[in-house]
Amino acid sequence: MAACNSSSICSSIRSPERIRHIHRPLSLISSSNVCLLRRDALSVSAGRMVACFASKDWALPRIAAGSAPAMVPAQQEAEARVSTVVEVGLGNRSYPIYIGSGLLDVPDLLQRHVAGKRVLVVTNTSIAPLYLERVVEALTNGNSNISVDSVILPDGEKYKNMETMMQVFDKAIKSRMDRRCTFVALGGGVIGDLCGFAAATYVRGVNFIQIPTTLMAQVDSSVGGKTGINHPHAKNMIGAFYQPQCVLIDTDTLNTLPDRELASGIAEIVKYGLIRDADFFEWQEKNMHALLARDPNALAYAIKRSCENKAEVVSLDEKESGLRATLNLGHTFGHAIEAGFGYGQWLHGEAVAAGMVMAVEMSYRLGWIDGTIVERVLNILKQAKLPTSPPEMMTVELFKAAMAVDKKVADGVLRLILLKGPIGGCVFTADFDQKALDDTLLAFCRR
Amino acid sequence: MAACNSSSICSSIRSPERIRHIHRPLSLISSSNVCLLRRDALSVSAGRMVACFASKDWALPRIAAGSAPAMVPAQQEAEARVSTVVEVGLGNRSYPIYIGSGLLDVPDLLQRHVAGKRVLVVTNTSIAPLYLERVVEALTNGNSNISVDSVILPDGEKYKNMETMMQVFDKAIKSRMDRRCTFVALGGGVIGDLCGFAAATYVRGVNFIQIPTTLMAQVDSSVGGKTGINHPHAKNMIGAFYQPQCVLIDTDTLNTLPDRELASGIAEIVKYGLIRDADFFEWQEKNMHALLARDPNALAYAIKRSCENKAEVVSLDEKESGLRATLNLGHTFGHAIEAGFGYGQWLHGEAVAAGMVMAVEMSYRLGWIDGTIVERVLNILKQAKLPTSPPEMMTVELFKAAMAVDKKVADGVLRLILLKGPIGGCVFTADFDQKALDDTLLAFCRR
Numbered sequence: 001m002a003a004c005n006s007s008s009i010c011s012s013i014r015s016p017e018r019i020r021h022i023h024r025p026l027s028l029i030s031s032s033n034v035c036l037l038r039r040d041a042l043s044v045s046a047g048r049m050v051a052c053f054a055s056k057d058w059a060l061p062r063i064a065a066g067s068a069p070a071m072v073p074a075q076q077e078a079e080a081r082v083s084t085v086v087e088v089g090l091g092n093r094s095y096p097i098y099i100g101s102g103l104l105d106v107p108d109l110l111q112r113h114v115a116g117k118r119v120l121v122v123t124n125t126s127i128a129p130l131y132l133e134r135v136v137e138a139l140t141n142g143n144s145n146i147s148v149d150s151v152i153l154p155d156g157e158k159y160k161n162m163e164t165m166m167q168v169f170d171k172a173i174k175s176r177m178d179r180r181c182t183f184v185a186l187g188g189g190v191i192g193d194l195c196g197f198a199a200a201t202y203v204r205g206v207n208f209i210q211i212p213t214t215l216m217a218q219v220d221s222s223v224g225g226k227t228g229i230n231h232p233h234a235k236n237m238i239g240a241f242y243q244p245q246c247v248l249i250d251t252d253t254l255n256t257l258p259d260r261e262l263a264s265g266i267a268e269i270v271k272y273g274l275i276r277d278a279d280f281f282e283w284q285e286k287n288m289h290a291l292l293a294r295d296p297n298a299l300a301y302a303i304k305r306s307c308e309n310k311a312e313v314v315s316l317d318e319k320e321s322g323l324r325a326t327l328n329l330g331h332t333f334g335h336a337i338e339a340g341f342g343y344g345q346w347l348h349g350e351a352v353a354a355g356m357v358m359a360v361e362m363s364y365r366l367g368w369i370d371g372t373i374v375e376r377v378l379n380i381l382k383q384a385k386l387p388t389s390p391p392e393m394m395t396v397e398l399f400k401a402a403m404a405v406d407k408k409v410a411d412g413v414l415r416l417i418l419l420k421g422p423i424g425g426c427v428f429t430a431d432f433d434q435k436a437l438d439d440t441l442l443a444f445c446r447r
Numbered sequence: 448m449a450a451c452n453s454s455s456i457c458s459s460i461r462s463p464e465r466i467r468h469i470h471r472p473l474s475l476i477s478s479s480n481v482c483l484l485r486r487d488a489l490s491v492s493a494g495r496m497v498a499c500f501a502s503k504d505w506a507l508p509r510i511a512a513g514s515a516p517a518m519v520p521a522q523q524e525a526e527a528r529v530s531t532v533v534e535v536g537l538g539n540r541s542y543p544i545y546i547g548s549g550l551l552d553v554p555d556l557l558q559r560h561v562a563g564k565r566v567l568v569v570t571n572t573s574i575a576p577l578y579l580e581r582v583v584e585a586l587t588n589g590n591s592n593i594s595v596d597s598v599i600l601p602d603g604e605k606y607k608n609m610e611t612m613m614q615v616f617d618k619a620i621k622s623r624m625d626r627r628c629t630f631v632a633l634g635g636g637v638i639g640d641l642c643g644f645a646a647a648t649y650v651r652g653v654n655f656i657q658i659p660t661t662l663m664a665q666v667d668s669s670v671g672g673k674t675g676i677n678h679p680h681a682k683n684m685i686g687a688f689y690q691p692q693c694v695l696i697d698t699d700t701l702n703t704l705p706d707r708e709l710a711s712g713i714a715e716i717v718k719y720g721l722i723r724d725a726d727f728f729e730w731q732e733k734n735m736h737a738l739l740a741r742d743p744n745a746l747a748y749a750i751k752r753s754c755e756n757k758a759e760v761v762s763l764d765e766k767e768s769g770l771r772a773t774l775n776l777g778h779t780f781g782h783a784i785e786a787g788f789g790y791g792q793w794l795h796g797e798a799v800a801a802g803m804v805m806a807v808e809m810s811y812r813l814g815w816i817d818g819t820i821v822e823r824v825l826n827i828l829k830q831a832k833l834p835t836s837p838p839e840m841m842t843v844e845l846f847k848a849a850m851a852v853d854k855k856v857a858d859g860v861l862r863l864i865l866l867k868g869p870i871g872g873c874v875f876t877a878d879f880d881q882k883a884l885d886d887t888l889l890a891f892c893r894r
Contacts, residue, residue, distance in 0.1 A: 203854045226651070
């Protein structure tokens with residue numbers, strides 16, 4: 001396994017005809033000086049199988065199919081010094097995902113993506129005391145032209161609604177934000193989705209930066225431009241596809257994340273393995289203890305590989321005409337749990353975990369996967385202390401009512417993401433035996 | 448002035464390098480049979496200077512710079528038999544504007560643009576009794592696959608808000624509208640803007656058809672994809688650029704339009720003349736009596752030429768990076784009146800008329816136009832019985848407060864559309880003497 005240096009071009013490309021794999025020093029993709037980054041080394045990659053490191057003093061294995069870092073001390077030390085940039089390739093709407101430790105303290109990373117002079121930071125009551133001041137400092141440091149306002153929203157999924165979004169608009173208008181302003185989402189998935197939707201619709205669209213502070217947001221919701229809010233009867237029912245200017249992931253923010261939130265994010269990491277990345281799933285099986293112990297290298301690797309998977313899928317199918325739907329494994333069941341149980345009762349990843357178990361069970365009932373996969377999924381989710389069945393109050397009727405208005409319904413027909421074949425394979429289909437769905441719902445609602 | 452027949456290609460192109468001028472039988476741009484149209488003849492044009500008629504039995508002059516139909520009886524009879532299609536050229540998001548008498552009774556015009564099986568018609572309490580049944584009939588005639596639901600909203604600008612839009616979402620979810628559904632806006636500008644924004648954001652975007660029933664909506668708001676709702680302090684502050692599948696203009700719907708609403712639409716027609724089409728302005732000066740008397744030919748011509756102007760501008764600058772802003776002549780002052788006076792107190796076109804007078808007066812104070820233009824603008828608006836000054840309650844402070852949050856403000860600097868040179872010329876600029884603005888506000892707020 002050869003390491004590559006900063007001047008080499010790595011090109012392990014899964015879908016060469018459509019995805020842009022960019023692999024070059026950051027200085028080539030930005031006019032800003034790469035030295036402003038406090039990390040020693042940078043890599044820029046798109047897709048899932050490429051990683052490069054610039055320093056000549058050490059070498060990390062290139063991460064490719066069948067390989068994963070073994071987390072030995074020397075490599076841990078090296079990786080701790082690395083910032084990774086994953087590029088989401090969407091033509092003239094492409095953008096970088098910066099991943100690294102201490103990135104909140106790198107003013108130029110944020111400032112290069114602020115187009116106008118006015119910034120509105122949207123955050124919540126839990127995150128504001130921890131990081132708002134640092135983000136405002138990073139936005140304004142050395143740049144007296146930029147004025148920053150902020151709006152601090154209540155924390156939780158139950159506030160991801162139109163009423164809360166109006167608070168953002170009220171503040172934006174009061175602060176005289178104009179069409180050249182930038183909205184910055186500082187927080188978890190709720191803040192990112194809501195702020196992104198506000199940015200998409202304020203004066204018909206303003207600049208937008210994502211600073212995800214939860215594992216859930218870092219590995220999934222901040223990447224790919226899905227924004228939106230909940231309707232009382234259906235999750236994420238109102239929204240827009242709207243891409244950010246950049247996603248800035250400071251992995252240090254995970255230090256303040258409650259255990260339950262950490263586990264919630266792990267559910268989405270497991271998802272990537274199941275739907276398209278068997279090697280990553282195997283790595284997770286071996287390293288779940290490290291993730292739960294918040295080993296920074298393990299977390300950084302899981303975030304990077306998750307973002308690479310997501311970036312590749314989004315580049316191929318931004319508006320979810322097909323492939324992108326596979327990122328919703330377990331989500332149809334999960335969204336039903338969130339809406340039925342009440343938004344915020346369970347975290348999103350908790351509902352998705354239970355939903356994935358149901359989708360896996362249904363796949364097994366259809367004869368599409370063998371029993372060992374069911375066991376491995378149950379095991380890894382239990383290890384992460386995630387739920388493996390829906391809350392007791394969920395009935396077949398509640399599931400069916402919510403699933404009838406799922407966004408993946410087309411012309412009245414429900415389509416589901418189900419596993420098929422070995423781990424890493426899945427299908428998005430309406431072509432399944434309805435009895436398998438009914439039996440699955442019955443089985444889980446009896447428990 | 449040569450007339451052209453259906454097989455000829457007219458190519459009077461103003462901006463040949465950028466705009467797509469399409470001029471061909473409708474059958475070439477649609478798989479549906481052109482015979483399904485009940486009009487005798489069809490023309491398809493993009494841009495402003497092209498019009499063709501298919502019948503060999505008569506000939507209308509080609510409408511080009513310096514020419515306008517003189518509304519002689521023979522031509523009136525001929526034009527009454529013509530349906531026009533203006534194409535808005537936006538690449539793979541291009542769409543037709545159908546203009547004609549009796550188009551609500553042509554099922555295939557609507558049905559060809561309905562992608563899925565479910566349709567939600569969004570209309571209001573004034574329009575529903577007049578046209579809802581006919582539209583439902585047109586959508587379902589001969590097609591039992593399509594199911595139609597409708598939501599009837601209160602009528603008026605003051606209901607163009609988030610609360611009313613939630614009623615659309617509530618109905619859509621209750622009716623189990625899925626991502627393949629189609630929203631149909633049946634009504635004036637408020638319905639079109641609100642329904643369009645709902646379509647842009649329901650499950651992150653569904654199909655959308657505009658059926659404008661007011662002159663304002665037919666000549667302006669239904670074309671070009673600007674959708675949105677008002678914030679209590681600023682008009683159209685929340686919205687999206689979202690293009691419809693088609694715009695269907697049945698000119699017969701103007702028969703039920705109150706006089707005040709008709710005049711409101713005329714304000715936007717006057718605008719097109721002032722900012723870019725001197726010949727059209729001269730035609731209006733000569734034919735205002737015919738427009739006010741609802742002469743169908745005059746109205747059809749004004750609608751067509753307005754749509755051609757708008758289509759050309761939108762094709763060149765969809766997201767309003769510059770040129771498109773010129774369509775907002777008088778709107779910065781007008782929006783201030785609407786927000787300051789209270790939404791719905793004045794109709795949009797009434798506020799725009801007063802706003803245009805203010806913009807023209809300011810242009811004159813800057814020395815950019817001569818006094819005869821000021822007089823001609825005052826005369827034509829008075830002839831249309833439109834206001835030529837703001838309501839008495841408007842103060843300089845109210846204007847300034849609203850203008851500070853105008854969507855055309857960038858980095859804190861207000862930009863205005865002002866006339867310059869002969870009629871048909873305008874600029875979108877922040878480079879003006881502030882004193883001219885202050886003096887203009889003082890002059891109009893003292894009256």
